[in-house]
Amino acid sequence: xxxxxxxxTRNISLALHDGGEVIFEQTWRSQNQHSVELAPAVQSAxxxxxxxxxxxxxxxxxxxxxxxxxxxxxxxxxxKGFASARQIPLVGVTTLDILAAAQSQFDGLxxxxxxxxxxxxxxxxxxxxxxRWRIQAEPVSTDWExxxxxxxxxxxxxxxxxxxxxERLAYAIGMGMxxxxxxxASRLRRAxxxxxxxxRRLHAAPEDAEEVESSPASxxxxxxxxxxxxxxxxx
Numbered sequence: 505x506x507x508x509x510x511x512x513t514r515n516i517s518l519a520l521h522d523g524g525e526v527i528f529e530q531t532w533r534s535q536n537q538h539s540v541e542l543a544p545a546v547q548s549a550x551x552x553x554x555x556x557x558x559x560x561x562x563x564x565x566x567x568x569x570x571x572x573x574x575x576x577x578x579x580x581x582x583x584k585g586f587a588s589a590r591q592i593p594l595v596g597v598t599t600l601d602i603l604a605a606a607q608s609q610f611d612g613l614x615x616x617x618x619x620x621x622x623x624x625x626x627x628x629x630x631x632x633x634x635x636r637w638r639i640q641a642e643p644v645s646t647d648w649e650x651x652x653x654x655x656x657x658x659x660x661x662x663x664x665x666x667x668x669x670x671e672r673l674a675y676a677i678g679m680g681m682x683x684x685x686x687x688x689a690s691r692l693r694r695a696x697x698x699x700x701x702x703x704r705r706l707h708a709a710p711e712d713a714e715e716v717e718s719s720p721a722s723x724x725x726x727x728x729x730x731x732x733x734x735x736x737x738x739x
Contacts (some may be wrong), residue, residue, distance in 0.1 A: 505553055506563040507586075509546065511538045511579030512571030512599045512663065513618055518549050519695035521703060522559070525652035526696040528552045535612075538578040546586075554636035561592060562722075565702030569731040570618055570626035570643055576730040584725040593723035595702035598731055600628045603663045604637040605697040606690055612658030612682070613640075618693075619664045622647055626733040627651055629659075645733045648672045655683060662686035663693070 510517040516538060517531040528549050534541055553559045566583035569576045571615050580596075587594035603616040614630040614637050624647050630637040659672065661683060670685070677683055685691075706723070 505559050505561050506565060506699050506703060507546070507549065507561055508565040508695040508702060509542070509579055509583055510559060510566040510567035510599070510602065510693060510695050510698055511542060511575045511582075512569050513575055513693075514572070515579050515693060516545070517542060517693060517695035517698070518545055519699045520549055520552055521696070521699035526699065527556075529696045530593065531692060531694055533703070536574070538575050542582055543579060546582075561590065563593045563595065563702070563706060565595045565695075565698050566598060567599050567602060567698055568660060569599055570620065570733040571599055572621075572733070580728060587725040593706065594725040594728050595705055595723050596728040597698055597701050597705075598643070599693060600626070600643055600663070601639070601701060602698045603691070603695050604630045604639070605701045607637065607660065607662055608660075608693065610660045610684075612660060613655070615651070615655070615659050615661045617651075617661065617663035617665065619666065620733065621669070623647055623650065625664070625669075627663075643731075643733050652676050652681065652683075655681065658682040658684075660684045660686055662691045665691065695697065699726065715725065 506521045508519045514533055516534045519526050520528040564583055564587045566579055583594055599618050600616040607614055609632050617625040617627045620626045624645055626643050626645055628643040629640045630641055673685055
């Protein structure tokens with residue numbers, strides 16, 4: 505059984521995955537109460553395991569950012585302590601990879617975004633290759649005006665899109681830009697997709713050259729660190 509937790513932004517999400525399917529998932533908007541709400545929610549989720557025969561927690565996954573400084577610190581610290589105490593693998597997955605994992609194949613670029621404060625977003629572009637979305641370059645901190653300026657073909661945008669961004673995107677689409685906004689439900693960053701991405705990495709074949717870097721033989725909790733894209737709001 506794998507436990508996945510994501511506290512990287514104001515949304516908190518938890519999931520339990522038994523290797524075949526998600527058996528528990530919970531996602532909610534927190535009013536900056538991550539440190540207060542996380543532990544009780546995890547305890548509640550683990551009751552699901554206690555009710556199952558021959559079930560045991562064997563791995564963990566955590567969202568490592570980009571995201572808010574406090575949210576990331578709470579989630580990563582909790583996951584490292586929890587995994588270390590139980591001596592189980594801990595897989596770190598970026599928020600943008602989680603968002604990408606939720607999207608089906610699209611004929612064009614996939615652009616995943618999370619809020620970075622003061623009108624800025626952390627963003628990365630993905631391209632569909634060999635059956636899944638693969639990141640093209642390291643995430644960048646940008647604003648919506650600059651992000652839209654660099655789109656030169658069909659693109660699907662997913663992730664955290666606030667009201668101002670929706671207005672900008674609606675205007676760009678009205679002007680003929682080939683941009684599509686993913687549905688609200690599919691833009692929600694869910695721990696179920698974090699769990700499935702972590703399991704894929706845990707079970708990646710060593711001979712798969714594209715997976716070697718993200719699939720070490722052992723995922724030690726001490727090796728997992730947050731990913732920050734520098735902004736005016738991050739240290």
